[in-house]
Amino acid sequence: MRPTLRGLTALVIVVLAFAASLHAGPRSLNAIVAPLVVVLVAAVAIVGLRSRPAVDRAPVEPGFPGDRRTVSLTLESDGATGATIRDRIGDGLELVDGSDPVFETTLEAGRRLTYEVDLTARGVHELGPLSVVVTDVFGLVTRRFDREETMTVLVYPRVASLGSGVRRDLRTSLARVAGSGAGHEDGREEFDHVRAYQRGDPLGDVHWKASAKRPGGDLLVSERTSTDSTGAVTVALEGVTDDETRAGTAETIDDFASVAAAVVDECLESGVRVGLVAGGDRLEPGAGPEHYRDLLAVLARWEGEPLEGGAGSDSEVVIRATDSGPVVAVGGSEVLVDPTGQSDEPDTGAIEGARVGDSGPSESGVSP
Incomplete structure (x- = not known):
């Protein structure tokens, strides 16, 4: 608790008035000092008794x-x-x-x-x-x-804009990798729930047993869901191992996360379930709006930490940083991504320079 400038002024007036009253008599003390003293005491009481909001x-x-x-x-x-x-x-x-x-x-x-x-x-x-x-x-x-x-x-990270060439190469690689993880491919469907019959529904979809139990003879129709699966992939982010380097490359890490968000988007738009490994965080493959937000939340919190304890070694998609920029590796193919979205076609030369132990050139931005 402390006095304001107005409170200090009032306090000075009280002191001066009290000093003057020693010479002029107590009548002047009562006339000037007493009201100010009452106000000051009331102010202290009001503020002092106030509880923490x-x-x-x-x-x-x-x-x-x-x-x-x-x-x-x-x-x-x-x-x-x-x-x-x-x-x-x-x-x-x-x-x-x-x-x-x-x-x-x-x-x-x-x-x-x-x-x-x-x-x-x-x-x-x-x-x-x-x-x-x-x-x-x-x-x-x-x-x-x-x-x-x-x-x-x-x-969340900004979602990098992938050029048409990068998207084409990425989708081609995803189709090859995610297809191997597909589930049922025979078009089978499973029963999900029943609903009220609507005009135009085929009679073959009527659930006669459930309809028989409905009062009034109302018909119920079976709703089914496909068991087909487009497969799943896990995206792993290779971070920066040097703490000092990581601290000085915040913008690079943001670009890295932006590319990862774009890759996640591309996977989900392709109908592929996506998992994510970044630092010490791991999300199992999934789909849907809530899972997408969970993926973005991991990318928002990621600060460039490297993968822990061999995590991500089984990932189908790996994103790593190179001197030329982020590189997305999918099933043996690699695509260099410009996080600014200014380059529409992948830089094949930069990809070759970023690879280790490669002996031949790549075509269309993808190295086999």
């Missing part, structure tokens, strides 16, 4: 660089009082207006504050800690409360 942060949805998100805070207080609230924004996030969000407001129960931030860089970034400075109604005394709790905001 509770802060509830609403989760912030992950996103990609360039996305905008709304940050929402709800503060709970045991009474209305003036307050200055300041939140801190970590690297990788940028306030839409200003540097740090500052609110001059009345703190009361259920007070909700919002502001907007732009997601600017891949990674795990922090919001907070938050500070609350409360003051009395007279503006004489302040008290600061620091809330050390923070919230993380996940920013």
Whole structure:
């Protein structure tokens, strides 16, 4: 707790008035000093009895660089009082207006504050800690409360733009590798569930046994799902083994993650289930929106760490860094990817320079 400039001024006036009253008599003391003393005591009591406000942060949805998100805070207080609230924004996030969000407001129960931030860089970034400075109604005394709790905001990697040549070569290699992992290939279907009959449904799909149990004679139709599988692949990211090199190549690691995100996209669009190995994280092959978000979350957290304990040795797709840029290796074929998306065709010469122990040239950006 500390006095404001106004509080210091009032305190000086009290001291001077008290000194003057020693010469002018107690009547002047009562007329000038007493009201100020009462106000100062009341201000100290109001602020001193105020309890630490509770802060509830609403989760912030992950996103990609360039996305905008709304940050929402709800503060709970045991009474209305003036307050200055300041939140801190970590690297990788940028306030839409200003540097740090500052609110001059009345703190009361259920007070909700919002502001907007732009997601600017891949990674795990922090919001907070938050500070609350409360003051009395007279503006004489302040008290600061620091809330050390923070919230993380996940920013996915930018998805690199693959040129048509790279996409063609990558899909060709994926079809060759993932096809070997395909499941049933005989077009068989399995029963999934029944639904109400709709006009146009073939009578062969009617589930007569279930329909017989329906009151009123309503028909039910069987819904089936195919057991066909397009196979699965696991993507492994070979990180940087040197800690100092990794610390000085943040931009390169971001490009690496962007290429990995593009490869994951391409696999899923090709109907291939995708797993991921990066650093100490491993996700088994899967598909669907939730699995895709899990893959992006691993890529957002990855900081260039190398694979642990031989992890990824059985992966069908390996992405590694070279002096020429990220190289995607699929089943013995290699494709050099430009993370900026400026090159539409793969650089076959760069691929050959990136390989070790290769004896012949490659064609169409793919080395057999």
